[in-house]
Amino acid sequence: MEAYGGGRFIGDYSVVRRLGTGGMGAVYLCRTRAGQRLAVKVVREELAEDPLIRRRFMREVDALRTVHSPYTVPVYDARTSGPVLWLATRYLDGPTLSTRVQEYGPLSPAEVARLGVMLAEALATVHGRGIVHRDIKPTNIILEDDEPRLIDFGIARSVAASGLTLPGTALGTPGYMAPEQLDCREPTDAVDVFALGAVLAFTSTGRPPFGTGRTALQRMMDRSPPDLGGIPPLLAALIASCLAQSPGARPTLRKVTRVLTDIIAAADRRAAHRAGLPTEPVAHPAHRCQVPTASGACAVRPAAERVLAAGLTHDLIRKAVLRDDR
Known part of the structure; x- marks a missing residue:
């Protein structure tokens, strides 16, 4: 059993091993006394002393407690005060979308559309609670029985909240950040629609539509068009609309769902035709x-x-x- 902070427990939960680390801290696989597996996210000690980080962490906990969707992960327990901040959620025993695509290649158009419908439903629930995720990307989507689970609400923002981002600070991931995020403008639901389009492009091709890192930032600042080569026309048109430079030009999640549902229906008809089954x-x-x-x-x-x-x-x-x- 791996020790954490000189001990073998986080709160009342025994540490099994470390699952990964990031800029904010580390995630540990833990077990309850009854043996249930949990993923426990612990904020780095030096960051936990920062009042802004504390408020952002509390916002993540509040967001997860507010949002109830089949495609998000409920909070099991959390500590939002004291020297150590941590958040316990149900452990998801599945790969990230990024790992799935890297190991097995891009998904078929119908699979992309089905994934997109579920993600759109998750985002509709999130937005319905007045929350903008702001960091939708393949590594923040875990697949469980081929269904997505949206994780890491660490930089999510409540529409009603203010003052939780330092002026001039762009939060998000290059390649999936909307132009208004790069310009440090007030985020709206449209930033998540942009990121959803980028995720669908990556899932379809195996590559982010703007590249990664500095390349992605430069292409976004130059207002370069996304690389959607190899994506079927109807799906490519939807993704392009999601990746529109202007937030107002992006489709609603309802329209995204409608187009993706049409793509699924067309794929089902083609499959039935190939199998010799009636399509009417x-x-x-x-x-x-x-x-x-x-x-x-x-x-x-x-x-x-x-x-x-x-x-x-x-x-x-x-x-x-x-x-x-x-």
Whole structure:
């Protein structure tokens, strides 16, 4: 068991090993007394003494406690006062999106679209709580059973909050930061839409659309267009709109979801066609009702239609809920 700060516990949780380190601190795999695994993020001791860092950390905890989505990770426990600051969440036993793409290559357009729909839903929930994440990127997305989990709200900003960023300080990651973040302007929901577009581009091609590091910063400052080569036209057009220089020109998350859903539906139709399956609804013979209501309508048909929509065949429904005349 790896020791932390001279001991083997963080709060009441035993340390198993260190998972990784970053600019703010380190993340440890820990266990509760009952054996449940937790990811515990600990702020570096020298940073924990900074009042601004403390307020930012408290904001991250508050954000995670406020947002409830299948695609975020709930807070298990936290310490926001005292010399050591830490945050415990459920441990996610999966790779980051960055690792997944690096090891296995880009996703198919349909897979990218499905991932994008789930991320858009997560962001809609986050934005609905008045929070802007500000650091959406592949390393902040963990895949669990092929579903994304959005993590690291360390620089998230409440729309109602003010004074938690030093003047002239750009927060975010080069290659995924919107132009207004580079200009240190007030962030809005649109910065997350920009980052979502960059994430979808990376997932489609294996490369960030503006590059990384200094190259990305220079291309952004030069207002260079993103590299979307190799992405199918409909998906590329959506991503390009997300990466618009002007925040007002970027689509809403509702529109992003609508376009991605159309891409998924088209891919499903093509797959059905290749498999020789019908791509249009099949008409069934007229139903002769055996259980009429007082008005003469079929009492069973609404339930049967719901079961049919759930995936059972028409013949199975007839056998299950319709009785022949005796």
